[in-house]
Amino acid sequence: MKKNRWIGIVFFLVLLVAWGFFYSRCGGETVELFPERTFEIFPLNDAAVGGFSTSEVQATDTLLISSVVIHSGKAFTYAGIGFNLKSKDKRPVAGFDLTKYDSMEVHVASKRMNSMKLRILTDDPVYSRNGDYATLRVLEKEIPSSPYLLMGGAKERFAVSKFALSDFRVPEWWLSQQGLEEDDGKTYLDRTSFFEIVSGSSTLRGIPDEMEVRYVRIWGHGDERKNVMFIALGAILFGLVLFLVCSAKLCRRENAKKLDA
Numbered sequence: 001m002k003k004n005r006w007i008g009i010v011f012f013l014v015l016l017v018a019w020g021f022f023y024s025r026c027g028g029e030t031v032e033l034f035p036e037r038t039f040e041i042f043p044l045n046d047a048a049v050g051g052f053s054t055s056e057v058q059a060t061d062t063l064l065i066s067s068v069v070i071h072s073g074k075a076f077t078y079a080g081i082g083f084n085l086k087s088k089d090k091r092p093v094a095g096f097d098l099t100k101y102d103s104m105e106v107h108v109a110s111k112r113m114n115s116m117k118l119r120i121l122t123d124d125p126v127y128s129r130n131g132d133y134a135t136l137r138v139l140e141k142e143i144p145s146s147p148y149l150l151m152g153g154a155k156e157r158f159a160v161s162k163f164a165l166s167d168f169r170v171p172e173w174w175l176s177q178q179g180l181e182e183d184d185g186k187t188y189l190d191r192t193s194f195f196e197i198v199s200g201s202s203t204l205r206g207i208p209d210e211m212e213v214r215y216v217r218i219w220g221h222g223d224e225r226k227n228v229m230f231i232a233l234g235a236i237l238f239g240l241v242l243f244l245v246c247s248a249k250l251c252r253r254e255n256a257k258k259l260d261a
Contacts, residue, residue, distance in 0.1 A: 005247045012240040019233055029100055030219040033083050033195065035062055040090070044082035044196055046074060048133045053199075055079035064213040070203050076173050078117065080198035080211055095123060098189035101220040102165055107158040108197065110145040111210035115200030117142050120168055122188040127178050136193055137186075139168035142200055145211075158214050165189070165218070 033039060043057040043066065052071040057064065068079040085096035098120070108116055117140055122128075124137035143161040170183050197213055 005251070008243050008247065009240075012236065012243065015236050019229065019236060030217060031101070033216040033218070034064055034213060035215065038088060040084040040087040042082045042084060043079075044198065045079040046077050049076075050074055051077050053077050053079040055081070057081055062214065066197075066211040066213075067208065068199055068203075068211060069208050070199055070205050072205050076171075077205075078198040080116070080196060081213060083195040083216075085192050085194055095190075096192040098165065098192045098218070101218045103162065103221070104165060104218045105160070105162045105215065106143060106197070107160050107213070107215040108143065108145050109158045109212040109214070110147050112147050112204060112207070113145055113200050113209055113211070114147055114202040115142050116145050116211060117196075117198050117200050118168070119194075119196040119198060120165075120187075120189070120192060121194040121196065123191040123193050124186070124188055125191075131193070133194075137188060138171060138174045139187060140171050141168045145200065158212070 031038065034041070037059075041057065041059060041064065043055040045051065045053045045055045045068075047053075051074040054069045054071075056067045058067075059065075064081055066079070066081045070077050070079060086093055088096075104118075106118065110116065120139040121133070121136040122139070123131060124135075127135055127137060129135045141163065143163075144159045146157045146159040148157040168187070170187075175181070175183060195216075197211065197216075199209070199211070203209060
């Protein structure tokens with residue numbers, strides 16, 4: 001009986017080791033937009049919506065630099081860097097499903113501006129017309145930047161922002177453009193077309209500025225898979241306890257029989 005008990009204990013220990021291995025592998029997916037270049041990177045300005053701002057992008061292995069000039073003429077002007085999520089490894093794809101992810105990390109610096117805006121553009125089945133850029137649904141989040149011209153040109157000048165994708169909001173100007181009085185709560189992140197890093201609200205008009213991007217990634221915590229793994233862990237522990245209780249009872253019965261004999 002003792003031998004069978006030890007075999008059972010070893011069996012459950014093997015199950016726990018296997019559980020630990022698979023749990024370590026269910027941390028969720030990660031996609032690095034830069035410095036990896038899975039998706040096409042391009043200079044971005046507001047010309048598509050009737051603006052006059054300009055952007056030029058230089059890319060090295062470790063840094064994206066966008067030289068921008070924001071010009072007046074439109075209520076919502078912008079320029080910066082775009083990531084075409086409909087072009088993966090230089091091949092066209094239908095779009096990018098952001099619902100698999102829940103977090104983002106961005107490292108940025110600037111010459112003068114104190115902040116930058118991150119934008120996610122999705123293909124809205126109601127308001128977007130044939131993938132026309134100007135009609136895509138816009139979600140925005142403003143993040144701090146580190147204006148190195150004001151910091152004495154410090155080398156380690158990048159501002160690091162980590163946040164949830166749920167922090168992105170549809171801006172009021174887009175809602176009013178569509179005739180909506182309030183946010184309808186829809187995002188269509190499963191139909192994402194572009195991710196953009198553009199000039200923030202503090203950007204001076206008509207004065208050249210620079211935006212630097214060192215790192216961009218998105219990731220998911222894999223909560224659903226972890227929940228399944230915790231259920232599996234509970235089942236293993238319950239089985240182990242049940243086995244120990246049953247084996248202990250059997251041992252007591254065997255000992256009792258020996259004493260009676």
